[in-house]
Amino acid sequence: MDELIEPATRRTPKGNTTREAIKLAAKRALAVDGFSNAKIADIMASVNRSPGAFYKYYPSKEALLHELLDEFRTRLKAEVNRPLNTRGDPLEHLKERLGAFWKIYRDDWPVATAAFQMSMADREFARAWHGVRQQGIRGMSSVIKLLQKEGYCAGLDSELIASALCSMLEYTGYNWTARAGDFPDRLIDDGAAIEVLTRLVLNGVRGGAAETTAASPADKEPGRDPARRRAKSERG
Structure with a gap:
């Protein structure tokens, strides 16, 4: 599956935008469902992409x-x-x-x-x-x-x-x-x-x-x- 990862040298502005959108969607999914229950399909649906498109950017949810x-x-x-x-x-x-x-x-x-x-x-x-x-x-x-x-x-x-x-x-x-x-x-x-x-x-x-109580009156002056x-x- 590694060959499906988008190499850094071939990243495009559009691809980078999608990647950032995936990460933001993943954070929202983690906040609601936790890592174990967060689903790739739900993450990708929130960025209007198919689940299979996820693997163009990451080999697994763990890699993300x-x-x-x-x-x-x-x-x-x-x-x-x-x-x-x-x-x-x-x-x-x-x-x-x-x-x-x-x-x-x-x-x-x-x-x-x-x-x-x-x-x-x-x-x-x-x-x-x-x-x-x-x-x-x-x-x-x-x-x-x-x-x-x-x-x-x-x-x-x-x-x-x-x-x-x-x-x-x-x-x-x-x-x-x-x-x-x-x-x-x-x-x-x-x-x-x-x-x-x-x-x-x-x-x-x-x-x-404890230290404040033990301090002398001079020590308790404002700013001291x-x-x-x-x-x-x-x-x-």
């Missing part, structure tokens, strides 16, 4: 999901793993990364969910999903390391923190946007979602209520961050 997952990984790398300005405010870096993570998973949670499900039964998908996870963890870990230089999250493993954050963000992206999630009849806008996630995470890395002040004091 691999391409979608690779595009997801590429976007994650561009937006979450982009180089950091080490002189910038690490808290602002963290907030930016959280916002980027949310928007990526909001758009492509059907792909991420399908890939995760397939990773539990298929070695190729297991490797691909592991690569996506590691990429997200590296991106978040780099921000955590900057925060640790400022006195936050002292003594904790930056990769474990990043892994926990990525896991929370992944499931939250699914849970707040999928029909099977907590709010099937509610559209949660980006601003509200990012604000909730940001406050939870920033309060966590700052040490939470106790962790950062202590770190700067220790550096002299």
Whole structure:
């Protein structure tokens, strides 16, 4: 069946348009039916093409999901793993990364969910999903390391923190946007979602209520961050 795949060197504008339409239709099918129940015939019907035309572009439904997952990984790398300005405010870096993570998973949670499900039964998908996870963890870990230089999250493993954050963000992206999630009849806008996630995470890395309670009155002044002040004091 491989000979029916349209080679990249012979792709035409019309063919590329159809390919993109197939991928968009596949995302909609994954959102409604999941990977196992999504049918090639339904995907192709939504782009007004016959089921047989699918194999001109992909040898299988799995190959289509691999391409979608690779595009997801590429976007994650561009937006979450982009180089950091080490002189910038690490808290602002963290907030930016959280916002980027949310928007990526909001758009492509059907792909991420399908890939995760397939990773539990298929070695190729297991490797691909592991690569996506590691990429997200590296991106978040780099921000955590900057925060640790400022006195936050002292003594904790930056990769474990990043892994926990990525896991929370992944499931939250699914849970707040999928029909099977907590709010099937509610559209949660980006601003509200990012604000909730940001406050939870920033309060966590700052040490939470316990540290705030133990802080001196001067530390509680608006705009005064106790962790950062202590770190700067220790550096002299």
